[in-house]
Amino acid sequence: MKQLQNSDWFEQGLLKRLPEELRESFSQEQLSALKIAFGARKWGQHPVDIRGTLKVWSWRYYFVILIGRNKRELSRAEQKTAAFVQALFLLIFLTLSTLLGLLVLYLIKSAMGIDIFPHFSLGIWGWFKSNILQ
Structure with missing residues (x-):
């Protein structure tokens, strides 16, 4: 099994979601290319991170509540x-x-x-x- 400790956060998340038989098939170059292709951004840890879905009749809605310090540059x-x-x-x-x-x-x-x-x-x-x- 690939070493998850030596990889970065994107690789760890990707490899955890893949079936075990596929984890070994990716080279480091392929993982880097996937990271670039998906435009991976680390959002960081938030003190409040609530995610869920609501089913209303036949529709499903998702919600995300993130609360934390704003580190962005404001316009x-x-x-x-x-x-x-x-x-x-x-x-x-x-x-x-x-x-x-x-x-x-x-x-x-x-x-x-x-x-x-x-x-x-x-x-x-x-x-x-x-x-x-x-």
């Missing part, structure tokens, strides 16, 4: 999109953080009995007392 359009999405997430994060901070400060103010606007309430402290503190 200018992809860079602009990534920058926009990052800015959008940052804006959403800062907005939600600010609103949460204001809510906590309002609850602290109300718990201390501080009444900034007499005879006016947002109703948050009453709801918090009746539903959370009970």
Whole structure:
């Protein structure tokens, strides 16, 4: 049987899939030519690599979910999109953080009995007392 330890990842994968009687019939030159012909690319290991098929009535669909660090060079359009999405997430994060901070400060103010606007309430402290503190 061919030595799988000395071959590269493409040869190992190819030889594992072949019947044992055919593994010995390939020379190193033939294996190299097959690698070039198939345009072999090593996608690498991914932390999440989920592959499967779904059968819906008479059709079969496949799905692949790969999650890992992006090592590709991004095009200018992809860079602009990534920058926009990052800015959008940052804006959403800062907005939600600010609103949460204001809510906590309002609850602290109300718990201390501080009444900034007499005879006016947002109703948050009453709801918090009746539903959370009970």
